[in-house]
């Protein structure tokens with residue numbers, strides 16, 4: 283299964299941080315508590331972390347995370 | 356004589372294309388009469404070969420958007436046509452950048468070209484709505500122009516707040532849909548799904564004016580001025596000592612010549628902030644670079660919306676960059692954490708550098724903060740702000756070092 287892409291909606295995210303705990307391999311906390319990925323607002327989720335990513339989407343209290351199209355190229 | 360005959364008569368009137376580089380600003384006055392005498396009537400949509408014909412002409416012309424991002428216009432039009440759903444076309448005359456005056460100038464001097472472009476694109480896309488968004492100052496000339504012609508009655512004009520991010524495409528769409536000119540999160544392009552999920556084509560007013568002349572006189576005519584990689588003309592705003600001067604220049608004109616054309620002697624110039632507040636600082640040999648994507652790329656700059664902000668000799672680039680960073684931090688819509696928190700911190704550290712705080716770590720702090728905000732917002736405001744600050748650290752490197760030691764070379 284090709285990896286999916288997660289998108290952070292910064293207009294919703296309020297740094298509650300549950301996604302950072304669920305995806306420590308992909309996210310760390312920035313200076314202000316917001317999730318910091320390797321690439322800005324969209325980041326690739328390797329297949330073996332897909333379940334954890336799914337949890338992060340479902341557990342974000344403000345619905346700031348969502349999957350977008352499969353990773354291109 | 357029937358109405359139809361009258362139209363046919365008018366279409367047979369031949370109007371020669373403008374010669375030289377005064378194209379969009381070729382008319383002496385904004386009336387419909389002068390507009391028609393200068394450019395002739397707008398060709399009927401049917402004669403242009405539909406969406407395919409128009410996108411082919413725009414591709415051949417090589418027109419790139421004049422609102423800042425320089426995206427190929429034909430691609431945006433083609434993308435809005437793809438879904439087959441009724442599109443919404445928006446003329447973006449928000450001109451949120453305080454140092455820019457070219458869109459206001461265009462709307463005052465040649466409102467009919469902008470309306471032509473908007474109506475033409477709406478026509479080929481069979482759009483259900485055509486909007487024109489601008490600020491208060493341009494409302495009267497626009498309403499006068501619209502009252503002069505029957506075909507523009509359906510254009511919905513709306514004024515927006517005079518804020519830096521109001522003109523960002525998703526903010527413009529948001530203003531139309533929900534009355535709030537702040538950017539919104541989107542994962543698909545607006546040209547595919549924008550206002551109410553419909554294909555929404557947001558084009559800068561200057562881009563639309565170029566479309567209006569390209570469909571009249573053709574791609575070859577468009578390319579007869581400018582360079583192969585920057586065809587046609589572009590409107591430039593030169594901001595110097597509190598004045599803003601607008602000039603229409605051939606694509607690829609050098610910064611030096613553009614400054615001279617507006618009466619600025621390059622010898623008096625310390626640096627130019629190219630592309631406006633989200634732009635990059637040009638100094639030294641960069642002042643001879645052509646104002647085109649390729650010409651400015653080696654200096655990390657881009658034409659953007661054609662804004663050239665002059666820093667005269669005797670003024671400190673670090674201080675000016677800090678003032679701009681402070682302004683930009685205040686213009687954050689405040690809805691995205693990294694932008695709302697990071698930009699004020701960047702402005703604060705930049706302010707300490709400008710005040711010559713003896714702290715050698717300030718440039719490093721700026722680079723780290725920049726890395727924390729880039730790409731982390733619903734719009735590119737954090738990216739643009741960081742670009743300007745990083746470019747200042749580079750262009751004014753000596754001043755930055757001097758400041759860190761409590762000195763300033765430029766101002767005694």
Ligand SMILES: Cc1cc2nc3c(=O)[nH]c(=O)nc-3n(C[C@H](O)[C@H](O)[C@H](O)COP(=O)(O)O)c2cc1C
Nearest residue numbers: 420421422447449450451522523524558559562735
């Ligand atoms: C912070 C920000 C502010 C912007 N302000 C404007 C503006 O005032 N006017 C404008 O035409 N484009 C502005 N843009 C660019 C628009 O998002 C969009 O790219 C443009 O209107 C598209 O038109 P074009 O393809 O004709 O250039 C802004 C972009 C950003 C990121």
Ligand code: SF4
Nearest residue numbers: 295296298299301342
């Ligand atoms: S869980 Fe949601 S609100 Fe919390 S940090 Fe992650 S994205 Fe932001």
Ligand code: SF4
Nearest residue numbers: 688689690691694732
């Ligand atoms: S990135 Fe900044 S300016 Fe852009 S929408 Fe978010 S808070 Fe507003």
